[in-house]
Amino acid sequence: xxxxWILLYRRWLSLKNSLVSQDFWAWTKKxxxxxxxxAILVGLYFGFVRVLNYLEGVxxxxxxxxWKLTAMTLLTTFSMVAIxxxxxxxxxxxxxxxxxxxxxxxxxxxxxFLDKSLETAFYSSWTLALVIFPYILALGNIKSxxxxxxxxxSGLFVPFLALGAAFGIGLSLALMYFFPSSKTRDVIWIFxxxxxxxxxxxxxxxxxxxxxxxxxxxxxxDYLNYLQAPTAAYLPSWWLTKALMAYTSGNWAMxxxxxxxxxxxxxxxxxxxxxxxxxxxxxxFSGSQEGVRWERGLQLRPSWEQRGFKCxxxxxxxxxxxxxxxxxxxxxxxxxxxxxxxxxxxxxxLFSIRQLPLETPDLKSFVSFLNIGIAGFVIAALSLRFTxxxxxxxxxxxxxxxxxxxxxxSLMREKFLFSVFxxxxxxxxLVGFSNHLLGADVFISSVSVATILLCTWTLCGMGxxxxxxxxxxxxxxxxxxxxxxxxxxxxACALGYLTLTVAVEAGPIRMYFMERMGRAHPWNWNWIIxxxxxxxxxxxxxxxVPGVLGRRVLENYxxx
Amino acid sequence: MIKxxxxxxxxxxxxxxxxxxxxxxxxxxxxxxxxxxxxxTTTVKMLTGILRPTSGRAWVGGHDVVAxxxxxxxxxxxxPDEPFVYPKLTGAEFLRFMAxxxxxxxxxxxxxxxxxxxxxxxxxWGGELLESYSHGMRQKLVLAGVLLREPKILILDEPMxxxxxxxxxxxxxxxxxxxxxxxxxxxxxxILEIAEKLCHRVGIMIQGRLIALGTVQELQRQAAQEDRNxxxxxxxxxxxxxYSALLKxx
Numbered sequence: 001x002x003x004x005w006i007l008l009y010r011r012w013l014s015l016k017n018s019l020v021s022q023d024f025w026a027w028t029k030k031x032x033x034x035x036x037x038x039a040i041l042v043g044l045y046f047g048f049v050r051v052l053n054y055l056e057g058v059x060x061x062x063x064x065x066x067w068k069l070t071a072m073t074l075l076t077t078f079s080m081v082a083i084x085x086x087x088x089x090x091x092x093x094x095x096x097x098x099x100x101x102x103x104x105x106x107x108x109x110x111x112x113f114l115d116k117s118l119e120t121a122f123y124s125s126w127t128l129a130l131v132i133f134p135y136i137l138a139l140g141n142i143k144s145x146x147x148x149x150x151x152x153x154s155g156l157f158v159p160f161l162a163l164g165a166a167f168g169i170g171l172s173l174a175l176m177y178f179f180p181s182s183k184t185r186d187v188i189w190i191f192x193x194x195x196x197x198x199x200x201x202x203x204x205x206x207x208x209x210x211x212x213x214x215x216x217x218x219x220x221x222d223y224l225n226y227l228q229a230p231t232a233a234y235l236p237s238w239w240l241t242k243a244l245m246a247y248t249s250g251n252w253a254m255x256x257x258x259x260x261x262x263x264x265x266x267x268x269x270x271x272x273x274x275x276x277x278x279x280x281x282x283x284x285f286s287g288s289q290e291g292v293r294w295e296r297g298l299q300l301r302p303s304w305e306q307r308g309f310k311c312x313x314x315x316x317x318x319x320x321x322x323x324x325x326x327x328x329x330x331x332x333x334x335x336x337x338x339x340x341x342x343x344x345x346x347x348x349x350l351f352s353i354r355q356l357p358l359e360t361p362d363l364k365s366f367v368s369f370l371n372i373g374i375a376g377f378v379i380a381a382l383s384l385r386f387t388x389x390x391x392x393x394x395x396x397x398x399x400x401x402x403x404x405x406x407x408x409x410s411l412m413r414e415k416f417l418f419s420v421f422x423x424x425x426x427x428x429x430l431v432g433f434s435n436h437l438l439g440a441d442v443f444i445s446s447v448s449v450a451t452i453l454l455c456t457w458t459l460c461g462m463g464x465x466x467x468x469x470x471x472x473x474x475x476x477x478x479x480x481x482x483x484x485x486x487x488x489x490x491x492a493c494a495l496g497y498l499t500l501t502v503a504v505e506a507g508p509i510r511m512y513f514m515e516r517m518g519r520a521h522p523w524n525w526n527w528i529i530x531x532x533x534x535x536x537x538x539x540x541x542x543x544x545v546p547g548v549l550g551r552r553v554l555e556n557y558x559x560x
Numbered sequence: 561m562i563k564x565x566x567x568x569x570x571x572x573x574x575x576x577x578x579x580x581x582x583x584x585x586x587x588x589x590x591x592x593x594x595x596x597x598x599x600x601t602t603t604v605k606m607l608t609g610i611l612r613p614t615s616g617r618a619w620v621g622g623h624d625v626v627a628x629x630x631x632x633x634x635x636x637x638x639x640p641d642e643p644f645v646y647p648k649l650t651g652a653e654f655l656r657f658m659a660x661x662x663x664x665x666x667x668x669x670x671x672x673x674x675x676x677x678x679x680x681x682x683x684x685w686g687g688e689l690l691e692s693y694s695h696g697m698r699q700k701l702v703l704a705g706v707l708l709r710e711p712k713i714l715i716l717d718e719p720m721x722x723x724x725x726x727x728x729x730x731x732x733x734x735x736x737x738x739x740x741x742x743x744x745x746x747x748x749x750x751i752l753e754i755a756e757k758l759c760h761r762v763g764i765m766i767q768g769r770l771i772a773l774g775t776v777q778e779l780q781r782q783a784a785q786e787d788r789n790x791x792x793x794x795x796x797x798x799x800x801x802x803y804s805a806l807l808k809x810x
Binding site for chain 1: 638652
């Protein structure tokens with residue numbers, strides 16, 4: 001048992017040292033992001049209060065509705081933690097950087113597994129736990145529950161999350177035992193991402209907003225029996241819901257019974273996992289360390305990028321890096337997972353646009369114009385993930401570029417070209433399909449598509465520029481690049497740029513709506529020329545300034 | 561071929577390389593020795609255009625490393641101390657990538673890539689992703705990438721680390737052949753035996769300063785240890801015998 005405490009102690013030391021070693025900027029960043037996160041949680045709280053308030057107010061079935069929503073929320077949380085646990089477990093249990101060392105140390109396998117399982121449970125559930133927190137606060141507030149309600153919930157919520165994560169941990173243990181190969185991780189990553197994407201799309205397609213719309217109440221009443229029935233009765237999400245319901249009605253016997261199920265279930269499942277780990281963990285771990293032979297042959301043909309660039313007489317070195325980036329991007333299974341999630345995001349985005357209750361053509365066209373800002377935000381977020389880190393992702397192989405007879409401008413152009421066309425395609429899909437679903441008129445549709453094309457071009461240019469301005473070649477994963485000071489500054493500048501773009505276009509758009517509403521001579525051509533000029537100047541500045549500054553930084557780069 | 565004049569690099573208050581002046585002739589294999597943190601890799605990085613000198617100048621192939629960086633890079637080939645390569649490319653794709661970067665004609669690539677893979681016993685692995693290569697295999701691949709270009713100037717930072725004895729022997733022979741053909745080799749190494757047997761001249765650096773320069777015989781005379789090998793000379797010049805007292809306590 002002493003070995004287990006030593007393992008936990010190293011975590012405490014790591015945490016303590018990482019807190020002590022933070023500099024002023026790191027603390028500032030942490031406090032800023034902490035406050036931003038808190039603001040989001042407060043926003044969520046008020047949103048939940050509003051929804052639950054409405055549901056509780058529905059005559060006869062109000063309380064049933066709010067408990068039904070609670071059961072569905074907990075079920076979703078449990079599913080998400082289970083899937084997240086599976087993805088996290090594949091990394092923490094089999095590919096953590098410290099495992100090779102720990103596996104060779106005299107630490108009993110079961111303790112090592114338990115240590116890594118606790119890490120998995122924490123990392124797969126803490127964000128979801130944070131999001132549930134305002135919901136439970138809102139529920140307690142609406143139902144006027146005493147403070148002890150939150151204690152009961154907190155006491156049961158921790159083993160509830162542990163049970164969700166245990167599902168992923170157990171499944172990864174079984175899968176790696178039966179298929180001990182590094183390929184198993186890739187397959188699990190893709191299927192888990194697919195499952196995430198499906199859950200996300202299905203939640204949205206189930207149209208939860210119907211529960212709070214008056215015109216849907218008749219339907220809800222018809223399904224009174226459905227509301228009274230348990231939601232996934234054999235899953236811990238329903239046990240927790242029942243315990244909370246029993247607590248509010250003062251049924252302590254039921255509370256203890258459900259608590260016993262949750263806490264006892266968690267203890268039993270983890271004991272079972274630890275026992276199983278003693279027999280199966282090492283086999284899976286050993287398999288995960290073995291390389292997989294690819295056997296693709298030498299394949300010495302020039303890539304299609306190289307052939308294309310040669311035909312068009314374009315710079316050869318750019319095509320060489322383009323070809324390399326395409327191969328390395330699509331061979332990384334994590335990118336496939338992210339592409340699946342982006343597809344889900346696009347589907348949900350377009351579905352939400354279709355569901356907007358807009359009555360008049362003018363309103364539809366107006367929303368279509370505002371949609372530029374929202375689609376732009378999505379593009380900026382994706383650029384933060386894919387374009388901004390592109391230069392830093394050259395990583396420790398940066399010496400190849402740095403010692404080759406190439407200039408920084410070529411590398412930056414290549415990174416821009418690699419990102420810009422897929423991003424423009426995505427921007428056009430988001431805005432073009434939204435316009436079609438909204439039934440926006442031709443003028444607004446044309447303006448919004450042209451604007452989003454301009455915005456994606458500029459945002460990608462900014463992404464590459466900021467990426468060069470704040471290079472980080474020696475990081476373990478891409479999240480460290482995104483969450484760096486440079487990433488934060490890029491996002492802030494991108495949002496500022498989008499706000500200015502919409503603001504500059506607002507004047508001419510207003511004139512257009514005035515004409516539609518019958519105002520005589522609404523067009524002020526001087527103002528329009530000024531707006532177009534400002535827009536072009538804004539884009540030129542946003543595109544070139546970070547690029548030029550970034551190029552200088554990269555040319556003089558001497559290490560992190 | 562390689563010349564430095566008062567080449568200096570500072571990182572804040574630390575002087576990593578202090579007024580280094582040396583000249584390496586065409587066809588010469590020059591061994592650059594020194595304990596960890598002496599400034600060898602910093603010198604390599606300045607010669608290859610990865611770092612800019614704080615002061616002083618350096619020329620590679622007659623071109624200034626700061627003013628004519630691209631010309632310098634066209635002429636030299638670097639083998640870094642750690643063979644970091646793109647893990648999601650195959651061995652053959654990596655060699656093609658390197659060849660394309662240095663504009664090697666397609667017909668030459670088609671002929672030489674399989675030859676080099678075979679020479680380094682990597683032909684069976686040519687279609688495998690580099691993430692499955694061992695350290696030594698990656699090192700051999702980087703060396704193959706360098707030889708593909710038939711460079712006139714090679715800067716080698718610990719080129720033998722991770723190589724099996726057979727490959728190490730072959731690489732030594734390759735270096736000798738290149739030298740006979742007139743190529744300049746500037747090699748940092750910790751393996752003193754290799755430096756002694758392979759290098760025409762060696763330089764010993766400590767705390768950023770070049771403290772000894774010459775052939776092994778000249779260094780023997782400098783250290784007044786005529787009958788000793790390079791390891792003894794190195795340890796006497798760099799103070800490496802201080803650990804003997806500590807060893808007794810083990």
